[in-house]
Amino acid sequence: MTTVQERSPMPQEREPNPAHSDPDRPIGYGRIQRKEDPRFIRGKGRYIDDIVLPGMLHGAILRSPMAHARLVSIDTTEALAHPKVHAVITGKDLEGLNLAWAPTLSADVQAVLATDKVRFQGQEVAFVVAEDRYSARDALELIDVEYEELPVVIDARRALDPGTAVIRDDKDGQTDNHIFDWEAGDKAETDAVFARADVVVSEEVIYPRVHPAPMETCGAVADYDPIDGKLTLYETTQAPHAHRTLYAMVAGIPEHKIRVIAGDIGGGFGNKVGIYPGYICAVVGSIVTGKPVKWVEDRSENLMSTSFARDYLMKGEVAATTDGKILAVRTHVLADHGAFNATAQPTKYPAGFFSIFTGSYDLEAAYCSVTGVYTNKAPGGVAYACSFRVTEAVYLVERMIDVLARKLEMDPAELRLKNFIKPEQFPYKNKTGWEYDSGDYEPAMRMCMEQIGYDDLRREQAEKRARGELMGIGVSFFTETVGAGPRKHMDIVGLGMNDGAEVRVHPTGKAVVRISVQTQGQGHETTFAQIVGEELGIPTDDIEVVHGDTDQTPFGLGTYGSRSTPVSGAAVALAARKVREKAKAIAAAMLETRPEDLEWEKGRFFVKGDPSAAKTIAEIALGAHGTVALPEGIDGNLDAEVTYDPPNLTFPFGAYICVVDVDPGTGKVKVRRFVAVDDCGTRINPMIVEGQIHGGLADGVGMALMEFIGFDEQGNCLGGSFMDYLIPTAMEVPDWETGYTVTPSPHHPIGAKGIGESATVGSPPAVVNAVVDALAPFGITHMDMPCTPARVWEAMQGRPTPPV
Amino acid sequence: MHVTMTVNGTEVTRNVEPRLLLVHFLRETLGLTGTHWGCDTSNCGTCVVLVDGEPVKSCTALAAMTAGHEVRTVEGMADGGTLDPVQQGFMEAHGLQCGFCTPGMMLTARALLDREPDPDEATIREAISGQICRCTGYATIVRSIQWAAAHPAAAPSEQEVTA
Numbered sequence: 029m030t031t032v033q034e035r036s037p038m039p040q041e042r043e044p045n046p047a048h049s050d051p052d053r054p055i056g057y058g059r060i061q062r063k064e065d066p067r068f069i070r071g072k073g074r075y076i077d078d079i080v081l082p083g084m085l086h087g088a089i090l091r092s093p094m095a096h097a098r099l100v101s102i103d104t105t106e107a108l109a110h111p112k113v114h115a116v117i118t119g120k121d122l123e124g125l126n127l128a129w130a131p132t133l134s135a136d137v138q139a140v141l142a143t144d145k146v147r148f149q150g151q152e153v154a155f156v157v158a159e160d161r162y163s164a165r166d167a168l169e170l171i172d173v174e175y176e177e178l179p180v181v182i183d184a185r186r187a188l189d190p191g192t193a194v195i196r197d198d199k200d201g202q203t204d205n206h207i208f209d210w211e212a213g214d215k216a217e218t219d220a221v222f223a224r225a226d227v228v229v230s231e232e233v234i235y236p237r238v239h240p241a242p243m244e245t246c247g248a249v250a251d252y253d254p255i256d257g258k259l260t261l262y263e264t265t266q267a268p269h270a271h272r273t274l275y276a277m278v279a280g281i282p283e284h285k286i287r288v289i290a291g292d293i294g295g296g297f298g299n300k301v302g303i304y305p306g307y308i309c310a311v312v313g314s315i316v317t318g319k320p321v322k323w324v325e326d327r328s329e330n331l332m333s334t335s336f337a338r339d340y341l342m343k344g345e346v347a348a349t350t351d352g353k354i355l356a357v358r359t360h361v362l363a364d365h366g367a368f369n370a371t372a373q374p375t376k377y378p379a380g381f382f383s384i385f386t387g388s389y390d391l392e393a394a395y396c397s398v399t400g401v402y403t404n405k406a407p408g409g410v411a412y413a414c415s416f417r418v419t420e421a422v423y424l425v426e427r428m429i430d431v432l433a434r435k436l437e438m439d440p441a442e443l444r445l446k447n448f449i450k451p452e453q454f455p456y457k458n459k460t461g462w463e464y465d466s467g468d469y470e471p472a473m474r475m476c477m478e479q480i481g482y483d484d485l486r487r488e489q490a491e492k493r494a495r496g497e498l499m500g501i502g503v504s505f506f507t508e509t510v511g512a513g514p515r516k517h518m519d520i521v522g523l524g525m526n527d528g529a530e531v532r533v534h535p536t537g538k539a540v541v542r543i544s545v546q547t548q549g550q551g552h553e554t555t556f557a558q559i560v561g562e563e564l565g566i567p568t569d570d571i572e573v574v575h576g577d578t579d580q581t582p583f584g585l586g587t588y589g590s591r592s593t594p595v596s597g598a599a600v601a602l603a604a605r606k607v608r609e610k611a612k613a614i615a616a617a618m619l620e621t622r623p624e625d626l627e628w629e630k631g632r633f634f635v636k637g638d639p640s641a642a643k644t645i646a647e648i649a650l651g652a653h654g655t656v657a658l659p660e661g662i663d664g665n666l667d668a669e670v671t672y673d674p675p676n677l678t679f680p681f682g683a684y685i686c687v688v689d690v691d692p693g694t695g696k697v698k699v700r701r702f703v704a705v706d707d708c709g710t711r712i713n714p715m716i717v718e719g720q721i722h723g724g725l726a727d728g729v730g731m732a733l734m735e736f737i738g739f740d741e742q743g744n745c746l747g748g749s750f751m752d753y754l755i756p757t758a759m760e761v762p763d764w765e766t767g768y769t770v771t772p773s774p775h776h777p778i779g780a781k782g783i784g785e786s787a788t789v790g791s792p793p794a795v796v797n798a799v800v801d802a803l804a805p806f807g808i809t810h811m812d813m814p815c816t817p818a819r820v821w822e823a824m825q826g827r828p829t830p831p832v
Numbered sequence: 833m834h835v836t837m838t839v840n841g842t843e844v845t846r847n848v849e850p851r852l853l854l855v856h857f858l859r860e861t862l863g864l865t866g867t868h869w870g871c872d873t874s875n876c877g878t879c880v881v882l883v884d885g886e887p888v889k890s891c892t893a894l895a896a897m898t899a900g901h902e903v904r905t906v907e908g909m910a911d912g913g914t915l916d917p918v919q920q921g922f923m924e925a926h927g928l929q930c931g932f933c934t935p936g937m938m939l940t941a942r943a944l945l946d947r948e949p950d951p952d953e954a955t956i957r958e959a960i961s962g963q964i965c966r967c968t969g970y971a972t973i974v975r976s977i978q979w980a981a982a983h984p985a986a987a988p989s990e991q992e993v994t995a
Contacts, residue, residue: 757963
């Protein structure tokens with residue numbers, strides 16, 4: 029394994045490809061413009077709300093104004109009398125179809141439309157189908173629902189108190205609000221290390237509830253054909269194939285009669301992984317009315333009812349020696365899962381991959397336990413680029429390392445450098461069972477420190493402190509665990525986490541690659557074409573990527589947890605290599621030689637020692653489909669398919685440093701600089717990689733400083749619009765500075781590790797560490813996100829309160 | 833009620849409900865789906881169009897209020913086969929990922945450059961500060977607009993030429 033370090037503040041220019049003479053038709057890896065951009069910059073994207081089908085009706089959902097109440101009665105008479113209303117569907121109607129409840133992705137059930145109680149504000153109660161979207165909304169006002177209020181459970185810390193209202197009394201045997209207990213690591217061993225440690229620090233660390241809030245909300249257009257029994261379902265989904273299978277299981281429509289189409293998706297970030305009641309209602313609406321039904325939620329519906337993220341209350345503890353050797357980490361987490369356990373994660377991992385909370389450090393012991401509870405809040409939990417809870421894990425350990433640094437009066441960067449897993453220790457088995465595939469942490473950290481001018485900044489900070497100015501420098505170092513995953517360990521509702529890919533080279537040498545993963549802006553149409561191009565020597569422009577249609581693509585679990593490149597990218601590369609092997613046999617037949625006498629250079633096979641005797645991939649494609657006498661066992665095409673089962677996860681990493689200035693009068697935090705050095709292994713398109721990082725950094729600043737889904741005592745959601753749920757604009761974020769190292773994954777066919785979520789995982793602790801560092805003169809060792817001006821000001825007064 | 837306005841250089845008259853929002857008039861009545869809708873509260877700016885050359889959030893304007901005015905949407909940015917430099921800039925500098933906020937961002941950029949051909953970074957950031965992008969973290973949007981400012985001549989579109 030080699031580590032190549034390069035610095036690239038701006039994406040590098042297009043790299044010339046020696047295998048091809050035309051620089052305007054690049055082949056393989058490198059910075060090229062995206063193939064999807066021409067339609068987007070012309071306004072020709074095709075998002076869910078752009079779909080219009082003949083005779084299409086519009087659906088709207090009546091939602092509960094209360095967080096916890098018994099449903100006494102629903103009167104739909106007036107709504108049904110509205111001249112433009114075609115149907116009003118309630119939970120009772122769905123009960124008749126056995127669809128009132130649907131299974132979640134976490135072995136629980138979720139109400140599609142409420143039948144007995146409502147359990148969070150914004151829960152789905154009735155569905156109206158009308159001729160246009162305005163009439164559907166009008167009719168919602170005409171539905172009369174009588175509720176009988178029940179006590180609400182909002183604070184997860186009170187959820188298990190004796191006498192607390194039981195939210196899930198629909199479940200047989202459920203007598204409290206407890207969902208699960210889960211643990212990882214060796215408790216006894218960890219406790220023993222803590223008992224003998226020189227220094228132990230502990231802190232209550234909250235990762236508050238936030239929301240992915242993609243710019244396009246969720247929606248569906250259902251088109252059920254009663255003649256042939258086929259359901260065509262246009263959806264905002266990150267996982268079209270998994271959805272199709274689940275619809276088949278839930279709705280009883282045979283899987284071959286369901287076609288899920290995901291067109292252009294206006295951002296996902298995990299918000300579009302699950303199946304929402306609105307999708308099912310659209311399907312039922314189409315079956316009931318015999319017409320296509322569109323349902324698109326509004327922004328408040330998106331923020332109040334669809335999959336939230338985080339909501340982890342963590343007690344973090346670190347044991348260390350006085351000279352700064354970290355020995356062990358320990359934590360207990362209270363996980364607020366809302367009213368239904370609907371997190372999307374591998375079956376055996378109810379807390380996702382949280383047990384990677386050992387971070388990037390070589391420890392003697394680690395132990396975590398997680399308790400999941402129900403509250404009267406929206407369901408969901410694994411979303412917002414969290415890499416299956418790695419975000420929470422990294423935030424905890426990186427916040428705690430800073431707490432330890434303060435206690436030991438050590439520089440936080442030096443403390444990290446002292447404790448990193450060393451390059452020679454990889455593959456590294458951590459204390460909770462993960463095998464880190466590859467890493468070389470110190471060069472990334474050093475590069476980040478050098479790029480930001482760490483020592484100079486510390487000097488500047490000292491001078492400013494002397495003058496009473498508040499400047500903070502925040503360091504974080506993360507190790508991600510992505511690319512789920514090996515089927516022997518990982519499934520989602522029984523579906524192994526593998527992905528298929530199919531590569532076909534047409535007779536003229538152009539290619540199509542069909543993939544199971546779903547872009548939401550990540551640029552799959554470009555990246556996957558580049559992977560095939562790199563393997564086969566075909567210009568990117570000559571490769572079409574097909575995705576987002578279950579009738580046209582192979583099965584696979586979709587795009588989330590940064591798994592597209594690690595899993596599907598591997599499938600595509602291996603399928604292309606299969607094509608190349610086949611091409612070799614055909615070329616040998618065409619050149620009247622043996623395959624072993626041929627050598628490959630990007631785009632052609634030639635006879636060893638005689639480069640003039642050669643066949644290009646286009647010539648071979650024509651031969652394959654033409655009249656060439658094919659060798660034994662080779663059929664007449666140049667196609668291949670692969671379903672990839674990853675042998676392990678991949679472990680991207682990075683070093684981030686953030687500089688903030690805090691206004692001592694108002695508590696307002698200004699992010700002055702942010703340097704991110706990332707290592708995602710092989711970089712297929714550096715421009716796209718960089719873009720993914722930038723987006724995640726903005727997420728991190730948003731969560732650290734602004735974003736928060738809070739609730740009042742009655743369970744009213746206080747983050748239900750963009751007036752209240754604050755997302756960074758161009759004014760709140762700096763011009764990102766980036767750098768990178770390259771440490772390929774040893775087990776991945778092209779050495780790529782994935783990058784989609786690295787920055788969202790790594791950046792929140794850098795920002796919060798910077799804020800806490802700025803507030804050090806006030807004696808503060810921790811404050812919780814979001815570090816809004818009001819909360820920072822409170823912290824400065826010695827009252828750093830948890831978010832409510 | 834009947835409303836008449838000019839959309840992308842063409843006069844249109846339609847009979848609409850008085851309460852119809854401009855964004856729905858453009859998207860559903862006229863079928864111009866390049867203008868997107870994102871929030872209802874004038875915060876996200878995916879719905880920005882130009883009304884008489886000024887950026888307006890079309891989710892917060894009624895179609896009726898726009899009667900008699902000139903509306904420009906993303907569909908009206910390219911001049912035949914020639915892209916607006918802003919469109920070219922967004923492709924050159926990776927100013928878009930999912931593409932949902934892009935039409936609104938580009939139209940705001942167009943209005944900015946019409947007013948101020950060579951804006952500094954702070955001016956660009958302020959100009960787009962009424963709009964949210966969840967994908968890019970804004971730096972590449974800023975660079976895209978800077979690219980357009982540096983290449984004011986309309987760029988011929990390869991896509992259109994070869995199509």
